[in-house]
Amino acid sequence: MSEKVYNPRDIEEKWYNFWLEKNYFRAEPKSGKPSYCIVIPPPNVTGSLHIGHALDVTLQDIMTRWKRMSGFNTLWLPGTDHAGIATQNVVEKELKKEGLSRHALGREAFVKKVWEWKEQYGGRIIHQLKRLGASCDWSRERFTLDEGLSRAVKEVFVRLYNEGLIYRGDYIINWCPRCHTALSDLEVEHEEKKGKLYYIRYGFANGNGHVVVATTRPETLLGDTAVAVNPDDERYKNIVGKILKLPILGREIPVISDEFVDASFGTGAVKVTPAHDPNDFEIARRHDLPFVKIMTGEGTMSKEAGPYEGQDRFKCRENVLRDLESAGLLVQRKEHTLSIGHCYRCKTIIEPYLSKQWFVKIRPLAKDAIKAVNDGRIKIIPPIWDSSYFDWMKNIKDWCISRQIWWGHRIPVWYCREMQNATCRTQNGIIVAPDAPDVCPHCGAGASALIQDEDVLDTWFSSALWPFSTLGWPDDTDDLRTFYPTSVLITGFDILFFWVARMIMMGLKFRSEEPFRHVYIHALIRDAEGQKMSKSKGNVVDPLEMTETYGTDAFRFTLAAFAAQGRDIKFSINRVDGYRNFINKIWNASRFILMNVREGDVITPVEDLRNLSLADKWILSRLSNVASGVNKALEEYRFNDAASDLYQFTWHEFCDWYLEMIKPAFYGDDDDVRRTAVSTVIHVFETSLALLHPFIPFVTEELWQNLPVRNRPDSLCIRRYPSDTDGIRDNSVEKEMELVMDAIVGIRNIRGELNLPPSLEIRAIIKAQEETAAVLRENISYISKLAKADSIEIGYDIGNPEDAAISVRQAMEIFVPLKGLFDVEVEIRRLSREIVKFEESLSAVNKKLRNREFMEKAPREIVEENKAKYQEFADKIHALQGNIEKIKKWGDQNGQENR
RNA sequence: GGGCGGAUAGCUCAGUUGGGAGAGCGCGGCCCUUACAAGGCUGAGGUCACAGGUUCAAGCCCUGUUCCGCCUACCA
Numbered sequence: 001m002s003e004k005v006y007n008p009r010d011i012e013e014k015w016y017n018f019w020l021e022k023n024y025f026r027a028e029p030k031s032g033k034p035s036y037c038i039v040i041p042p043p044n045v046t047g048s049l050h051i052g053h054a055l056d057v058t059l060q061d062i063m064t065r066w067k068r069m070s071g072f073n074t075l076w077l078p079g080t081d082h083a084g085i086a087t088q089n090v091v092e093k094e095l096k097k098e099g100l101s102r103h104a105l106g107r108e109a110f111v112k113k114v115w116e117w118k119e120q121y122g123g124r125i126i127h128q129l130k131r132l133g134a135s136c137d138w139s140r141e142r143f144t145l146d147e148g149l150s151r152a153v154k155e156v157f158v159r160l161y162n163e164g165l166i167y168r169g170d171y172i173i174n175w176c177p178r179c180h181t182a183l184s185d186l187e188v189e190h191e192e193k194k195g196k197l198y199y200i201r202y203g204f205a206n207g208n209g210h211v212v213v214a215t216t217r218p219e220t221l222l223g224d225t226a227v228a229v230n231p232d233d234e235r236y237k238n239i240v241g242k243i244l245k246l247p248i249l250g251r252e253i254p255v256i257s258d259e260f261v262d263a264s265f266g267t268g269a270v271k272v273t274p275a276h277d278p279n280d281f282e283i284a285r286r287h288d289l290p291f292v293k294i295m296t297g298e299g300t301m302s303k304e305a306g307p308y309e310g311q312d313r314f315k316c317r318e319n320v321l322r323d324l325e326s327a328g329l330l331v332q333r334k335e336h337t338l339s340i341g342h343c344y345r346c347k348t349i350i351e352p353y354l355s356k357q358w359f360v361k362i363r364p365l366a367k368d369a370i371k372a373v374n375d376g377r378i379k380i381i382p383p384i385w386d387s388s389y390f391d392w393m394k395n396i397k398d399w400c401i402s403r404q405i406w407w408g409h410r411i412p413v414w415y416c417r418e419m420q421n422a423t424c425r426t427q428n429g430i431i432v433a434p435d436a437p438d439v440c441p442h443c444g445a446g447a448s449a450l451i452q453d454e455d456v457l458d459t460w461f462s463s464a465l466w467p468f469s470t471l472g473w474p475d476d477t478d479d480l481r482t483f484y485p486t487s488v489l490i491t492g493f494d495i496l497f498f499w500v501a502r503m504i505m506m507g508l509k510f511r512s513e514e515p516f517r518h519v520y521i522h523a524l525i526r527d528a529e530g531q532k533m534s535k536s537k538g539n540v541v542d543p544l545e546m547t548e549t550y551g552t553d554a555f556r557f558t559l560a561a562f563a564a565q566g567r568d569i570k571f572s573i574n575r576v577d578g579y580r581n582f583i584n585k586i587w588n589a590s591r592f593i594l595m596n597v598r599e600g601d602v603i604t605p606v607e608d609l610r611n612l613s614l615a616d617k618w619i620l621s622r623l624s625n626v627a628s629g630v631n632k633a634l635e636e637y638r639f640n641d642a643a644s645d646l647y648q649f650t651w652h653e654f655c656d657w658y659l660e661m662i663k664p665a666f667y668g669d670d671d672d673v674r675r676t677a678v679s680t681v682i683h684v685f686e687t688s689l690a691l692l693h694p695f696i697p698f699v700t701e702e703l704w705q706n707l708p709v710r711n712r713p714d715s716l717c718i719r720r721y722p723s724d725t726d727g728i729r730d731n732s733v734e735k736e737m738e739l740v741m742d743a744i745v746g747i748r749n750i751r752g753e754l755n756l757p758p759s760l761e762i763r764a765i766i767k768a769q770e771e772t773a774a775v776l777r778e779n780i781s782y783i784s785k786l787a788k789a790d791s792i793e794i795g796y797d798i799g800n801p802e803d804a805a806i807s808v809r810q811a812m813e814i815f816v817p818l819k820g821l822f823d824v825e826v827e828i829r830r831l832s833r834e835i836v837k838f839e840e841s842l843s844a845v846n847k848k849l850r851n852r853e854f855m856e857k858a859p860r861e862i863v864e865e866n867k868a869k870y871q872e873f874a875d876k877i878h879a880l881q882g883n884i885e886k887i888k889k890w891g892d893q894n895g896q897e898n899r
Numbered sequence: 900g901g902g903c904g905g906a907u908a909g910c911u912c913a914g915u916u917g918g919g920a921g922a923g924c925g926c927g928g929c930c931c932u933u934a935c936a937a938g939g940c941u942g943a944g945g946u947c948a949c950a951g952g953u954u955c956a957a958g959c960c961c962u963g964u965u966c967c968g969c970c971u972a973c974c975a
Contacts, residue, residue, distance in 0.1 A: 004935065190971085197975085215975060228975095262974065270975050279973045338974080384903075388970070391902070395972085493970085524969090561923085564913065568904090568968080572911060574924060581937045592934030640913075644922070659934075667933095745941095752941030755929055788932090841919070848918095853955040862918055862956090869919070 002594075006587035008551030012698045016130060024068075024717050025135045027075035029478035036072035037483035038064060039467050040136065041491045041499065042144065044083035045118055046090045049128035051525045051533065051571065052492055054543035058559045059522060059639060060490050061134050065694035066634050067487075068135070069721035075483050076135060077470055079142035080122060084408040084459040085179050085345045091117050091407075107406050114407050128544060133552055133697045135717065140479075142470040144462040145409070152469035153462050154412045154434040156510060161432045165361045166401075168430070172278040173400050175353035176343040177299030177313075181404040182357050184458060185397060186498055188341040188350050197336035198321065199267065201329045202227060205243040205252050211236075212331050214266025216338050217276075218324065219317040221246065222305045223294040224253055226272040228283055231257040233268050247329045248320065249306050256287050275354040291354060297404075299351060313351070358402040358411060358455070365505040366393045372504060372514050380519045381637050382565040385493060392497050401458045408456030415453070418445040464502035467515035484511060488518040496521065520637045525562075525569045541571055553696035554580035560695050561647070563639040582647060583699050586692070589655050590703040593681055596666045597708055604679040606728075611672065614779055615661035616680040617730055618737040622653050623684050624727025630691055631723060646692055654688060657741065661782055682707060687722045694721075739772055739811060740779045746807035746814040747787035753830055754805055754822045764789040765800055768812035776812075789816075802890040806831065806883040808876045815883075824891035828884055835880050842873040 019025065038060050043053055060076060068074040091114045092102055102110040142149060160166040173182040198218045203210040213227055224246055229236035240257045260283055261270050274284030275291040284291060294305045301308040301316050308316045324330040341350035370393045372378045373386065380386055402411060414437060416429035424442035431437055431450065438447050471480040489500060500519055507515030526532055533540045546555040557579045562569045606620065626649040633642035665677035686707055689700040693716050704716040713719050747764050766776060773794045780792055804815035805827055845866050848854045855863060
């Protein structure tokens with residue numbers, strides 16, 4: 001006999017290997033079956049699995065397993081992302097430990113080193129996905145730097161360039177002085193901080209008077225090339241065109257007027273630093289001002305900063321302030337909140353920085369992407385995210401795609417140093433081609449004159465192609481034809497813009513078809529206090545630790561149960577605890593069933609069974625209902641509803657009621673009855689395991705394999721997914737069963753309330769209308785067994801004893817005679833409380849019925865319903881009061897006091 | 900500055916076209932009943948944030964307020 005407690009450890013590994021050996025996760029490139037495809041959001045190759053991945057992967061696996069079982073040709077395509085900056089940072093850190101740097105190593109050797117690192121550690125996250133039970137087609141695993149995907153990247157770059165959608169130019173970009181690279185706008189995280197607004201006096205060159213400007217970044221005055229005021233600002237009208245002397249450096253700069261300036265902010269005069277601020281950059285272009293770069297790529301001050309050269313940018317700020325102060329030019333410091341950009345990889349404060357970069361002209365691409373969602377060709381679920389998506393798409397700005405790092409897709413651009421003719425010169429010597437050219441296509445200069453661009457592409461540029469590059473594009477492959485567009489993309493909202501939006505743009509552009517039909521956006525997982533999980537806060541929940549402690553199935557079920565749409569998830573360990581118990585419950589249900597199957601028992605298909613008991617028919621009906629509910633919930637991505645339906649059904653209906661109800665059949669003498677129960681319970685349990693399998697694959701496979709069922713596939717993961725036809729839905733059976741259950745609960749109620757131990761045999765008298773009474777009489781053995789009542793009387797015209805506790809139910813009144821076994825006073829108090837409750841309900845209903853408008857305007861069935869309720873409550877109150885009178889009388893006669 | 904979401908039992912949260920408020924955990928009571936004490940049975944506990952409005956009827960629809968959270972932005 002198996003253990004009393006489920007032990008996941010060996011079982012999980014055993015079945016995962018079994019599934020892999022049998023190739024169940026392998027998709028067919030061509031198939032008569034309908035296709036179902038999910039591409040995984042590729043985790044960073046440097047990363048290790050965090051709880052967000054675990055949720056993501058669990059939901060994808062549920063969908064994939066469900067569709068696979070439902071007869072689809074299913075592909076869940078896994079892979080990893082090369083994560084340019086993050087990975088390079090990791091390897092650089094390693095080098096530092098050895099006292100090396102990437103520059104010391106040189107580009108080629110460094111990149112080789114990263115590949116080595118990737119080969120050695122990059123598999124970790126993939127391994128972790130397997131631990132979670134992910135049913136990915138591992139034969140199709142991809143990496144964004146694979147040869148094929150790199151070809152896709154080059155192809156896309158070249159085509160976009162040729163269409164004029166990629167350009168190169170000098171602009172202000174977000175620069176991370178620590179990672180030493182440009183970043184896109186999205187890669188900057190803004191944080192509100194309390195800072196200061198400094199008011200600084202700029203004197204006129206002629207020595208007469210001054211202008212005060214306000215700034216949050218005083219050190220940038222070293223790069224000022226003008227002061228701007230609003231053209232309509234009366235205060236400053238007469239100084240436009242005059243020359244100021246820059247504090248400290250003494251350079252002369254003009255006062256200009258520009259619409260951009262907000263007269264109501266600060267002093268209404270703004271210093272203009274074209275090389276270090278995006279707005280100032282625009283102003284400078286309008287007014288043809290010079291650009292002075294006062295900083296280096298390391299975030300230290302350049303030669304242009306004069307006496308501050310070589311200082312760190314923040315140190316320089318202090319020094320500039322001190323010098324202004326001592327020169328009497330610092331007029332005021334004012335509290336001011338401002339938002340500061342930080343690098344999303346290393347949290348360093350971003351520097352707006354003028355440099356030459358590559359950009360994607362994005363608006364033409366965004367236009368189609370907006371349309372695709374507008375037209376419903378792509379459905380975002382939950383639709384609450386539509387507005388964010390549209391908002392971002394409509395205000396989108398060009399995408400800076402060049403990165404000054406070494407790990408990534410090298411930009412497929414070469415520069416001709418010779419530029420031997422006019423054509424070459426008008427092209428600025430730029431050659432864009434998928435592969436290194438032998439000669440300059442413009443002027444014919446030799447290969448030695450051609451130098452490849454040093455930069456690599458934004459990692460998200462390659463991820464944007466993921467849904468088709470992984471399927472073989474730019475080649476026209478079977479996979480591409482079979483699985484593109486993919487079915488659904490499942491991911492968190494944090495990469496909606498980074499990734500989802502860009503995949504839509506690229507998919508539409510290069511495949512002329514949306515990359516996926518649905519986008520399911522799940523919530524972010526926070527800790528139990530609602531804080532974002534982060535290593536620095538130390539509040540991370542490690543998914544692998546969860547699987548170790550509770551088993552993968554329990555953990556997965558928890559995640560699914562938490563995955564309600566549209567709200568953040570506060571993760572609490574004790575929920576996992578609860579679902580671990582659930583898994584254990586299923587385990588023990590299986591033990592119970594198997595221990596009651598006898599050698600030689602033939603499992604008969606349900607449809608061939610005669611003489612099904614009420615309990616059998618009921619559980620089959622419930623099974624049918626739950627199967628239908630789960631399918632519907634999954635269809636709509638309501639994972640939590642599916643999970644809670646299954647939980648409720650399995651534990652409370654199947655285990656608590658059904659298994660208890662068939663015990664008499666199991667232990668009784670009638671073998672026909674016993675075998676009918678055995679066949680039914682196995683059918684229902686087998687079907688339940690199938691329903692549960694996408695959520696908790698390991699334990700279900702284990703238990704399923706142990707069931708004595710013939711003529712079935714080799715694995716639960718390829719069994720047909722149950723539908724409502726697996727049971728026999730019968731509403732009248734469910735109604736009858738409800739009556740029986742209500743009778744049992746009523747008697748248990750009395751037991752519980754009066755603290756009567758189970759060992760005490762009791763008698764019950766049930767008063768009900770004949771229709772109900774007939775049902776109860778027919779099923780009296782269930783009531784007797786489950787309520788532990790050795791004798792039960794059922795009827796309408798039966799006298800109820802004076803010494804009885806009462807439970808008033810929907811369709812019956814139950815009396816339990818208790819000569820002297822209860823405290824009259826306690827029972828009267830209990831009944832009085834009940835009466836109060838019913839009286840409240842009664843008066844609420846009564847209020848409606850006495851309202852003429854309600855009677856006239858409410859739908860007829862609602863009115864009837866309320867009339868019936870009124871009667872019901874009134875009857876209940878009457879019965880309860882009647883019983884109070886009776887036990888009072890009994891108490892008086894028997895010397896028990898009541899006050 | 901703009902936008903979005905949340906406020907329901909002690910805790911974490913469901914509540915799908917507006918008709919008698921639910922679950923899990925926790926808590927109280929009774930039970931080691933031969934599948935399971937990671938269990939069984941049973942119970943207590945809620946002016947659904949606040950103020951208005953629409954409606955015969957509001958947790959649900961509308962308006963405003965307060966408090967949280969998030970996204971986004973060229974306020975120097």
